[in-house]
Amino acid sequence: MEDRIKDFLMDLGFDLVGIASLLDFPPQSSRERLIRWIEEGRYADMVWMRETAEVRLDPRKIMSAAASVIVVALTYGKERVNPDLKISRYATRRDYHRVFKKLLRKFVKWAKGKLGGEYFIFSDSAPVMEQDISVLAGLGWIGKNSLLINPDLGPNLLLGGVLTDLVLIPDDPFPHDWCGRCTRCIEACPTGAILPDRTVDARRCISYWTIEYRGEEFPPGVNTHGWIFGCDVCTDVCPWTSRTPARANPHLRAKEDRFLNLKPEDFLYMDEEEFRERFAGTPIMRAGLKGMRRNVLAALKGKG
Ligand code: B12
Ligand code: SF4
Ligand code: SF4
Incomplete structure (x- = not known):
């Protein structure tokens, strides 16, 4: 059963x-x-992280009969479509939440017909500890940059999966920590956000400020170092990124042309309609035009 599941998912293109x-x-x-991360307030104002901690620690609170989890990953590659834009690479691809959902729905339809069982789909859309689960499922180790690293594909990965009540034979947990003595990500992080326990303090992370923070302006002292959506520093410096393929998985590629011939200032002059038309289906919709303008202004003022 496990082989049939894996073959089907690989054939889908994961x-x-x-x-x-x-x-x-x-x-x-x-x-x-996780408890320490919450208690020390490292979630910044992502209160949903605090409120859902109990569920993260017990997937049966999502699906009471859950017995196994099938986890999948897609690489977003290392090609930068527009070197003039400090927008994280993954955000210049198709919105992965939608891609995972669409592919995993196909899987669930097939699995219900062939294997029976119940399924719950997640990809950054439910309180599931996706990285921890991926380590247990043998996909890689958690690097000092707090990201799952696969020895063949590096850290530029996006994760998703399904909880199921099927009792499946699990893979062996990933047995190595191949960061060794390297500390490049910790040294390179422009804001010192990476902590020794391999977690990130969101209050210092550029990715948090440019993607998740909802305020109209950044509070004094926040410096986004020119990034206008997300941040790639702790993956760019990682030696394991040399394993990442140049191109993203084909399922993620469709929207890359939207970011060509675009300068940061262009966000200041476009209207909501143009923004929506151009970027619908990409991750930058999460910040919205307002958020992108705030980020660009901060970058231009040199605060960023
Ligand atoms: C909240 C969140 C953020 C926050 C906080 C970041 C953080 N690291 O906590 C912010 C907004 C800052 C953020 C930024 C980014 N994020 Co984010 N984020 C999440 C989210 C929703 C929850 C993470 C979480 O639970 N944090 C709380 C801390 C305590 O948990 P944790 O980081 O998972 O740490 C656990 C593991 O590291 C583990 N661990 C550490 N060492 C070891 C060792 C072993 C042996 C084991 C078993 C476990 C283990 O223990 C920790 C507690 O469980 C996940 C999706 C999800 N549901 O998991 C995506 C996720 C982690 N993000 C992702 C991405 C791509 C990013 C960015 C790269 C985006 C960008 N380019 O800007 C940055 C990278 C920042 C970084 N270095 O981590 C991907 C990571 C894929 C991967 N390769 O691991 C995820 C999994 C989303 C997805 N579905 O693909 N993110
Ligand atoms: S995403 Fe940027 S700011 Fe956040 S931990 Fe990585 S290098 Fe630091
Ligand atoms: S940069 Fe070095 S320490 Fe950081 S995650 Fe990569 S291998 Fe590990």
Whole structure:
């Protein structure tokens, strides 16, 4: 059954597939790390992270009969479509939430027909500890930059999967930590956001300020170092990025042309309609035109 599941998902076009058991999930160390992250306020104003912590720590609160999780990954590649824009690479591809959902719906339809069982789809859309699950499913290790790194594809990955009540034979957890003595990401992070326990303090992370923060202006002292959506520094400097293919997985590619011939200032002059027409279906819709303007202004003022 496990092989049929993996073959089907790989045929759909995923780059990685693994299976983890939810028995004894999460490991004690992950539980403690998440609780510490919450208690110390590292979630900034993402209060949903605090409010859903109990669910993250127990996937059965999402699906009471959940026994296994099937996790999948897509690479967003390392090609930068427009070097004039400090927009994170993943955000110049198609919105991965939609891509995962569409592909995983096809999987669920097939699995219900062939294998039976119940399924719950997630990709950054439900309180699931996606990275911890991926380590248990053998997809890679958590780097010091707090990201899942796969030895063949590097860290430029996006994750998703399904919870299921099927009792599946799990893969072996990934057995190595191949960061070794490297500390490049910690040294390169422009804001010192990466902590020694391999978590990120969102209050310092450029990705948080430019994507998740909803205020009209940044508070004094916030410096986004020219980034106008997300930040790629801690993946760019990682030696394992040399394993990342240049091009994104074909499922993620469709919207890249939207970012060609575009300068940061253009966001200041376009209207909502043009913004929507051009960027619908890409991750930058999360910040909205207002958020993009705030980010660009901060970058131009040199605060960024
Ligand atoms: C909140 C969030 C953010 C916040 C906070 C970042 C953070 N690292 O916590 C902000 C907005 C800053 C952010 C930024 C980014 N994010 Co984000 N984010 C999330 C989200 C929704 C939750 C993460 C979380 O639970 N944080 C709380 C901390 C405590 O948990 P954690 O970081 O997962 O850490 C756990 C593991 O590291 C683990 N761990 C550490 N060491 C070890 C060792 C072992 C052996 C094990 C088993 C576990 C383990 O323990 C921790 C506690 O469980 C996830 C999606 C999800 N549902 O998981 C995406 C996710 C982590 N983000 C993702 C991405 C791509 C990014 C960015 C690269 C985007 C960008 N280019 O700007 C940056 C990278 C910043 C960074 N270096 O982490 C991807 C990462 C894919 C990958 N390769 O791992 C995810 C998984 C989304 C997805 N579905 O693909 N993100
Ligand atoms: S995304 Fe940027 S700011 Fe955030 S931890 Fe990585 S390097 Fe630091
Ligand atoms: S830059 Fe070095 S320390 Fe950081 S995640 Fe990559 S290998 Fe690990």
